[in-house]
Amino acid sequence: MFKNLSVLSLSLTLAFSLATIFAPSANAMKLKDYHKEIMTDESGQVECAACHGDVKRKTIPQVSACESCHGSAEDVAALTQRPADAGHTVEPNPHDSMHYGTDLACTYCHQEHKQSKVYCNQCHEFEYPSMKR
Numbered sequence: 529m530f531k532n533l534s535v536l537s538l539s540l541t542l543a544f545s546l547a548t549i550f551a552p553s554a555n556a557m558k559l560k561d562y563h564k565e566i567m568t569d570e571s572g573q574v575e576c577a578a579c580h581g582d583v584k585r586k587t588i589p590q591v592s593a594c595e596s597c598h599g600s601a602e603d604v605a606a607l608t609q610r611p612a613d614a615g616h617t618v619e620p621n622p623h624d625s626m627h628y629g630t631d632l633a634c635t636y637c638h639q640e641h642k643q644s645k646v647y648c649n650q651c652h653e654f655e656y657p658s659m660k661r
């Protein structure tokens with residue numbers, strides 16, 4: 529039997545990995561929690577087309593796919609509008625910036641199959657603690 533805990537935990541890890549490899553999830557692509565439920569059908573399949581459309585070879589989704597549920601880029605910008613007199617006391621609206629207006633593609637910041645990042649922070653150090661990564 530197992531001589532010590534580390535051997536046990538190694539075996540458990542191995543068993544878990546094998547279970548993952550052989551799990552029957554044909555189209556598994558990691559989704560964000562906030563999308564997972566509404567984009568998984570009764571059989572457990574993720575509806576890739578919700579974002580990717582019906583294309584054969586998937587590429588980065590069009591902004592229009594996000595907008596079909598979230599409203600226009602202007603609608604989204606309105607959700608994160610800053611008070612007119614806020615000045616430098618708050619981080620700028622990521623959805624309506626002085627450089628790009630509302631034209632930056634959602635997927636520059638909101639990633640789906642990996643961690644989201646704030647595009648602006650290639651140059652700035654803005655903090656958006658409530659952004660879901």
Ligand code: HEC
Binds near residue numbers: 562
């Ligand atoms: C089929 C409809 C649908 C599509 C398509 C869709 N979303 Fe969503 N999204 C939702 C719903 C519903 C929620 C959860 C409720 C909410 O927070 O608005 C959500 C949540 C989010 C959130 C979290 C909001 C928060 O509370 O912080 C982000 C960010 C987001 N979506 C971005 C995107 C992006 C980017 C795309 C395109 C790649 C996209 N969504 C496509 C329906 C959709």
Ligand code: HEC
Binds near residue numbers: 600604633636638657
């Ligand atoms: C420049 C980066 C960037 C881009 C581009 C961007 N977002 Fe965001 N988004 C953020 C950040 C940062 C937050 C968190 C905002 C905050 O904390 O004030 C956020 C928040 C959100 C939220 C939650 C808003 C709420 O109710 O508080 C939604 C929904 C969302 N984004 C959807 C979108 C969609 C759809 C697009 C494209 C039309 C988009 N975002 C483009 C960075 C971005």
Ligand code: HEC
Binds near residue numbers: 575
């Ligand atoms: C909620 C929207 C959404 C859903 C649903 C979704 N994706 Fe994606 N997908 C994205 C976004 C956004 C990207 C861009 C990279 C990233 O964010 O991870 C992407 C990128 C990809 C890429 C890489 C494309 C490239 O050129 O880099 C593949 C492959 C992919 N998705 C496959 C799938 C499959 C397969 C499914 C269904 C199981 C799926 N996606 C469901 C939003 C989505």
Ligand code: HEC
Binds near residue numbers: 620627647648649651
């Ligand atoms: C490629 C680098 C780069 C990116 C990406 C970038 N910025 Fe900037 N930004 C700058 C530079 C350089 C300045 C200072 C020069 C100027 O004011 O035009 C600046 C200035 C600003 C200012 C004015 C600063 C102040 O103190 O008044 C704001 C606000 C701003 N950026 C917001 C954003 C937002 C929001 C994003 C993402 C949507 C973003 N930036 C993305 C380079 C960048």
